[in-house]
Amino acid sequence: QVQLVESGGGLVQAGGSLRLSCAASRSIFSINAMGWYRQAPGKQRELVATITNVGSTNYADSVKGRFTISSDNAKNSVSLQMNSLKPEDTAVYYCYARAYYRSSRDYWGQGTQVTVSS
Numbered sequence: 001q002v003q004l005v006e007s008g009g010g011l012v013q014a015g016g017s018l019r020l021s022c023a024a025s026r027s028i029f030s031i032n033a034m035g036w037y038r039q040a041p042g043k044q045r046e047l048v049a050t051i052t053n054v055g056s057t058n059y060a061d062s063v064k065g066r067f068t069i070s071s072d073n074a075k076n077s078v079s080l081q082m083n084s085l086k087p088e089d090t091a092v093y094y095c096y097a098r099a100y101y102r103s104s105r106d107y108w109g110q111g112t113q114v115t116v117s118s
Contacts, residue, residue, distance in 0.1 A: 009112030022095030038091035
């Protein structure tokens with residue numbers, strides 16, 4: 001039943017690093033994009049970074065130069081390397097996948113907590 005599984009969240013001090021990973025079940029066919037969103041308490045969910053199956057990337061302005069998204073199409077997985085973390089990065093991070101074959105389907109992970117202490 002769980003089709004996207006995140007890992008790698010945790011507690012770090014400001015300036016530290018974390019690497020988030022997400023694996024999509026092989027039961028999800030025709031994925032054309034994966035990425036990461038985040039949601040802090042009391043705030044709306046926002047895009048962090050996305051990557052398509054042809055390697056195009058998109059980043060939120062707030063994380064450019066600090067975060068790097070990568071993917072492995074053969075493994076149906078995506079990772080987010082987060083460096084120079086700030087307290088403002090504290091949020092629940094959600095893995096996202098979009099699949100398209102005749103119709104579009106969206107998938108979300110259950111989220112992993114990232115906490116950056118000051």
